[in-house]
Amino acid sequence: MKPVMNISKAPSPSAGPPQAGLDPLGGSVGVLNGRRAPLITVDHVNKNFGAAHVLRDVCTHFNAGEVTVIVGASGSGKSTLLRTLNRLEKHDSGRIVVDGIEVCDDLKELDALRSEVGMVFQQFNLFPHLTVLENVTLAPRRVRKTPKPQAEQQAMELLERVGLQAHAHKHPFALSGGQQQRVAIARALAMAPRVMLFDEPTSALDPEMVKEVLDVMKQLATSGMTMIVVTHEMGFAREVSDRVLFIDQGRVAQDAPPEEFFGAQRNERIRSFLGQLSA
């Protein structure tokens, strides 16, 4: 089965036989279970950087198939919250459970968790010494032990999806920022993750490249992927998200659907935040 299919709700005639853990329609089991158990639970999580208390008793959850946008002022702790979900930051207290796996220090569990959680960074972080194709195939080959021809075929399908199949044999330095970020998305998708984390994916891009990345993300959202996106792109939040989390001084200050969040906002702090963005 192609990794593309794992994240697509639509049945495809070209899909192979369903694998264990995937329902015949191609959606992941989590989508079905989503109403019962959230995919990610964050329970009373605290995090300090020295004296700075960046996350204060954060409690929330993320359902399968849902697109959540996390917004907030710079330094509010939104990126830190995202990074605790796959242990790029350690939380000091509280519990985080992702797809039944508790986020902890056990290396085996951590590697298992991380291969289910895709991450896209602000600075792309492509491996500069590898070609685009090698960037995308590295993790499936090493972690999933996918044979090289199969991994390359899957990678080419993903690169086609993000519109970069023609660049497969180039090195990252030869690509524009927007193209690099799309490769980074394809690289994360190659592990067929249950959830994708985006840490300000368009903040390092020139304005004309923001759209091509957002378009790929929209397409991904339509396919049913569970997404958690830290961003300042309010248009994306309004249009694509199912839910907006506003983080203020390490707390979830508001958790609302986008219509409500961008509509008659009653919270003074959020009104002024949104006002500054549109100014």
Add this chain to the structure above:
Amino acid sequence: MSILPLRLHSPWPATWSRQQRSSATMAAAALVLLLFLWGMAIPLSAAPEPIGNNAQLFAEGTRMTVLLTAVAGVAGVVLGVLAALGKTSKLPPLRWIASAYIWVMRGTPLLVQVLFVYFALPVLIPALQLSDFASACVALSLNVGAYNAEAIRAGLLAVPKGQIEAARSLGLSPGYTFIDVTFPQAFKISLPPLVNNLVALLKDSSLAYAIGVVELTNIGNRIQAATFQPLPILLTSACIYLLLTTVLTQISNAVERRFDVEGRVA
């Protein structure tokens, strides 16, 4: 960059890729080195006395110098990687061991180290009575390893943190993260100082002379003692060293070019 004679006319077919050119240079330089080691006595024997009649000895000495450099060079890179890993480790004991090793090997003269391994080590531990060649290899490896460690550590530290985060977030284990992501990038950064150390090692191998290893400098000295003609003999030795370091530099330039996917090496 090609070997000197090739550079006079346009060196490469236009269709050759960077990697093909790099491979061709490495192969050509390695071939030149082997031919030189194997056949150098032939042109040397045509030289007037005292070089011509001692051509075989010069050839033997050169082979020994190259052998010392090759053995200590490879062992030195391995030691350097291990010590660099130790020094960047999260475990304090590993850091201490690596730091102490680098501290001692960089802080004492190589000549003392060579003499120590050959003469003093057997006094401490009788089982470690090594031959002159083995002693020189051990001392040179340990010495160049300490310098390599700092070069490689600088490379490791220069790899951006985001690279490791990206690799780990894909589910790659710490081992694969090192093999596939950190080390190749660190090695590329470390390459120029590593080559520096290797060239220094080639010349420092002359200190093996002190414990009687029959390498190039030792040969030169012996012939000089018999003929009392320092000028031609030392000139010959120096020229051979220069030729060896030139070939070495060509090979390492080609290696550097191979890693240079961005085309930044002029």
